[in-house]
Amino acid sequence: MTRDAVVIGGGHNGLVAANYLALAGWRVTVVEQRPSLGGVVGRYEYFPGFTSSVTNSPGSFEGTVLEELQLQRYGLRFHKPDVTLLHPMGDSLFVGWRDQDEVKRQLDSYATGEYARQRNLIARLDALGAAAGLSLWRRPESLGTVLEGIESPWRSEFERDIVHGSLRELLDSALESDEAKSLMMMLALNGQLVSPDAAGSAFGLLLRPIARASSSIDPMGNGSSPLRGSVGLPQGSMSAIIDALVASARAHGVEFKLGSGVRELDTNEDGRIVGVRLESGERITGMDATIAAVEPSRLAGMLPADWRPEVDRPAPPKGSAFKLALALDRLPEIGNAPQEVPLQTLLEAQFRIGPSTDYITRAVEDGIAGAPSQRPIIWGLIPSLSSPGIAPEGKHLMSLNVWHAPHALGETYWRDNGAAFADQCIAQVENAFPGLRNCIVDRRWLGPHDLEAEFGLTASNITHGDMLPADMLNSRPGRAFTEALEGSGVVLGGAGAWPGGYVTGIPGRNSAARVLNMDREFAR
Template sequence: MTALKAPHRPRPRPTPETRDIVVVGGGHNGLVCAAYLAKAGLKVTVLERRDVVGGAAVTEEFHPGFRNSVASYTVSLLNPKVIADLDLHAHGLEIVERRIGNFLPLEDGYLLAGEGLTRDQVSKFSSIDAERLAEYEARLEVVADTLRALVLETPPNLSEGSWLGALPELLKAANLGGRLGGMSMTARRDLLDLFSKSAGDWLDGWFESDPIKALFGFDSIVGNFASPYTPGSAYVLLHHLFGEVNGKKGTWGHAIGGMGAITQAMARCCEARGVEIRTGCAVSEVLVENGGAGRVVLESGETLSARAVVSNLNPKLLFGSLIDPDALPGDFKERIRHYKCGSGTFRMNVALDRLPSFTALPGEGDHLTAGIIMAPSLGHMEQAYADARRHGWSKEPIIEMLIPSTIDPTLAPDGQHVASLFCQHVAPELPGGRDWDDHRDEVAQVMIDTVDRWAPGFRDSVLGHQALTPKDLERTFGLVGGDIFHGALSLDQLFSARPVLGHADHRSPIKGLYQCGSGTHPGGGVTGAPGHNAAREILKDFGKRMG
């Protein structure tokens, strides 16, 4: 899918006030960046196209009386430093842990995963796998800890220029090398495997039973339109382990009030620090004048001036739709044109008159507070990907269902519930030139039927639903190709190469134009890390320090 363009570019109508910073896009990273910049004393305005800030992390009513996290839907990756620095808990944020981490229903049983549960559960299927589990988790955690420490750092920026000018980046690279050099040889080999191998190959090397491989392998295809046997998918698995909830590493949780509670707390922090937040303000162009960016044009025709412009948009959307292409270096423009986007995600929110009952584990219980993964094996996931490539969607898709109303009664009427369905795999663009708008409901019914096979009666409990195709995710939230990460987490689009080699430091080829979104290091998820890191680099250029 191509990035959306404004239908016209009205004549600029300037406003007299000059700000220090204009942030384009009021998603969570834009808000985080704005909060840090404002704390350092800069005058900041955030412009959001929609009528509510938060980007994909919003809570909205989707059926009368039922509210849910519309797009992003669960908490773990939100960085604890960002939570503390923005004092989000004082601004109303409350995060609770899942009572059980995951529930994997099977044709002949089930697997529950969580603190104190997983080993005994795995032993039902393989005593060998149960014995290996502790070593697997320990070795994976060593690698995750090493990379977790890099989340809030700007990668070495491999730009052109003299050796003297490159010295700071060389020193940064040397520091990184020193950290990696401190790892044991086993950990270094694991790191290489996790960056280069498929998740399937990695997991097949550890375990023999399908359920545990399916449980862990699911993370490798979340937001990743690929087979779990696609090289590089092991890194996507690892990426989902960076998080923590309330100080517990690798734990997943729920923000009371939904994901919008996170971004509303961020907005309150911004406002308390003097940030001007303007909603319903779509930007049609970032003007490049005398080689630099200092003005943005709104679709209304109004222009805003600033000393710098910070984009929270997908890089393809920014450079493909808002910047005069003649202002960009040719090779950079070509690299952005080939920047890979597309998650293979179909997102649903469902209003229920009762809780589902799974054949594998009937009735109510804490397993219904878990992430419920309906994909019993890596082979099932591989077939779903192959079907989506061929037909546009799988007839037996991969679905993770959360029922957040089991721990957050604010989302639904008494005795009723909301379910989030995070569905893989669907093609970002349908084969044969078909339009997603013509197939949305058809695919939504496939997803409901899939859940009904695991939990008979689910279909009858549905009061209403909202379905978002990749096309819907793009036009509503700016997720190009429906990509929840603002770009694939492949080796050529990570760390110093995110989004393009030579521009990993949040600075673009245009003076005064910065990027703070998930298209920069460390990538996607509701982390706040790109916003944090971008603010640090911007403040350096303004001669200020992070507070």
């Protein structure tokens, strides 16, 4: 007998979940408030002829999902540039070559032996990730239970460096140069209102080690790294991932209801979800399962007021994302670039504006204090280099994701001050790319409230909540809330569930696995 499922939210995780259920023979309906699919990963036109996704996230999509859903059959292709990262460091430029000899040469130029120290730090983190016994593919136990299961001496090190210690303390103990520390600091704090001096702020560096350890802990995953650099740049921008997921879903009979979000979830006398009432007035009933791939506080708002009053509902997260797109009539120069390397080879890479630990710290602390950063942290990409069709011939799109522009300042503030903040962002990027202003023929910015209104990105928080130890494991988004939902027939499948945000597709796969009781690798 065919079983029915509703997936609430047509972002990348919702589409991943829908594909797994459809491949297992379920009849699936995806409900999406927006008239198009994919959320911030979907196709978005900034200017006529300049079309890309909001997110850049090169290399983040999980290889297990890519292979199991056979997304290459639906046109998804990746380009692996020789250079994965440009990180300006004031009077120098770090170039993230895939060739580790080149990486060693640069790190050792900052401090003798720095490459070996960085590799030792990564090895330590890998050992901690393995010792923790965590898997990306299964919901973990509480932090206390996880700690109890870690053998000595790793338990004390995990508590000291990951739970109670700060990111700065960890980096200061392991590395000598500010340049190497800046590289690692940007990885750990991506998009969060978390100080590098805060307890637990090093947790972001543990996500890749947990991913690498997952394959030996749990055969459901193939062990590919889920964050940045493992897969490459999708041809057609990140939105090509959405195009492939949608094509696959349609091929397997998934139905889409677009332009009308969920107004309320109906429950019976036992508190079980028995219907999904849309803003259009339509009601969907007869579901055997419901997967919610929306931010958890939004889902909580869809539940009846009398639903499990003893269970605390998750509060909305705090966020600070700001988007800036620049239309260019030519490519900019690169400060301190190696002269022997073609400009385009370097500009294909992601670039990060966070030239020192002091710069990064000040930017974060501005945001935490409720003020827009005077010198913002920026993650950028020129996706039109690897995907020429997303910009008119002879022109390019520079996509800038900016942090520490607090949503809490209010819609009026950002309407009045967003343009000036965009000017500040361009000024910081121009420090790394001299003459950039002369290349710009158009620009468009989306403030925190624009991102929320357009994409449903609660408080412009890209990860559906902070990713500190206290916010992760089975506290994401709260054990009691998660278990009560599942008791009512709803499984969380978005970035607000373990293992958190970024464009990996793992939460979506995990939610489908929970519905299908998949104990082993997914059977096609």
